[in-house]
Amino acid sequence: MQSTPFSADSSVGQILTFLQRNGEATIRELEIELGVSTTAVREHLINLDARGYIATRLIRNGRGRPRIVYSLTEQARDVFPRSYDTLVTVLLDEIARQQGEQGLTQLLDSVSERLAEGYQQAGKGNLESRMGNVQKMMESRGIPVEVQPDSQGFTFYACPYHEVAMDHAGVCAMEKHMLEQVLGHSIQNETSIRSGSRVCSFSVAAGDNTIALVE
Template identity: 30%
Template sequence: MHGTPSLPPGRLSGPEELRNNGVVKNVGEATETPTGAPQEELGTGERSTRNRVARSILDHGPSTVADLATRLGLTQAAVRRHLDALVADDVVEPREKRVYGARTRGRPAKVFALTDCGRDAFDQSYDKLAAEALRWISQSAGGGELGDAAVAAFARARLAAQAETYRAALEDVPAQERTEALAKALSADGYAATARSAPVGEQLCQHHCPVAHVAEQFPQLCEAETEFFGRLLGTHVQRLATIAHGDGVCTTFIPRKETTQDQVTDQATTASASTAGRNPA
């Protein structure tokens, strides 16, 4: 359930857009963008070139301005301008070039390297790795029901490691405000969560799920999270919809104590109908 702070949706693979920087002002050399092109096209060209600069650093490692200019066929002034923007966005960072052997006179050349944030902007295989790890856990436990139980145990243990942080967020919070407090704590972890009133209780909505692709294959992750919410809130809760299932949001129903099971079922039916067939936002 824990989300690493992530870049905006739409990760990179080669020439695609690196972050959404909008239309870039002070468009540079005519060698990069044709004269008289619409401002929106110029901005798109700027972003495309900026992506090439970041991609070149990814492919070749920490690079000097001169290295990048030669590789990409740009002027050094243009490269510096793009690097300044990438540094401002925490995509790259300047470093002193590491010198091996005897050091020559003068200041060492400055190189630019990707930050952790910059690396995360490019396509990663974390989802594939996580799914393979859970599949290995399942198979090592014997597969079938035993395998499912092993994955479920892992999912619960993963959440238990985060429990203290969430309990602290709900500590001393009045019962009627605990769902809202949980939503704020989840948002701080990247889940874009909100709480809203429902006819016979409240709904906790998570508009983003960092593990959605893995949870499609291993629903135990969603089930463990639902149990976790119930323990935190001190009441039985019911998951009505999940992004992993193809719904627009992950929705958890928190009933008032006097709510009947029939009312809970009605909430589930309504939520399923309202999110059926919707892809994650």
């Protein structure tokens, strides 16, 4: 589940919530709602606009000065909590119930291959280049990753599917399989957040363990 980077009780959080509930508002309406000055509201709106969370439009009423109203952008919708993890967990539970663990495993294997296909560009070049590309790929998803010296492995400092993986170990196997498809090389899972470690770490398997890259 995602969470807002702003406290719901903060002025910025209150602005986001007010705009989410009301669609749009003027600075004056936000002043009244928050009980703060015009300057304070403007500063918060500038901050939100810099993050790409605020859209503006002019409303002209007769001869008076046009009013500026503020609303949320589509990007701003992402700062509000969403229960995707709960939905995915329930879906996987139901698949396992109807098709058994083997059916669930087959499904997750197929998903890992689809994910790998989406990262074809990351699978270009030698192993060192591919590992660097995987690092960029993961960090673009908000997952801090460190490549170990001499491309011996990875350290993941967060889990992209934490809540779901805690209920379904197959999700960890899915991500590992996807990484192998992108790298074109077998890897071993050394530590796991799911098992209580602070990080997930993977080592590139020693010896001739190359596998076919996803085309």
